[in-house]
Amino acid sequence: MPKIILSVIFFLAIAVLSFSFSQKLIVEDFNTYVDDYGRQEPQLPKVVKLIEDLDYLSIYRLYKLQMVGSIEKKESSTTIAGLLTKHLEAFA
Structure with a gap:
């Protein structure tokens, strides 16, 4: 039973780290697009x-x-x- 729990925790950790994103980078990109859209x-x-x-x-x-x-x-x-x-x- 402990092996299953450790395996699940291990795979969840890999999934979270693999699919994580930088919210700060995304917000900066969004603001760049919005600012550029507002230009002449x-x-x-x-x-x-x-x-x-x-x-x-x-x-x-x-x-x-x-x-x-x-x-x-x-x-x-x-x-x-x-x-x-x-x-x-x-x-x-």
Whole structure:
């Protein structure tokens, strides 16, 4: 029984250390993106691409509504989180 408990603790420790992230670094990156987005002419490529994609979002939704109709399809992103995920996948 003690071997099982030690094994579980060991694997949990490995999982926590493997998937940990630096919250400070993430907040700094987020603030960098927000500051760059607020500039007159953004410099970061991800922000420039995001602004272009946001400009085309209304056109995309109009054509999607005309071609598919008002029935929502689950394979398309309709939430902000889904749209941002699709946007960032272009850089992966």
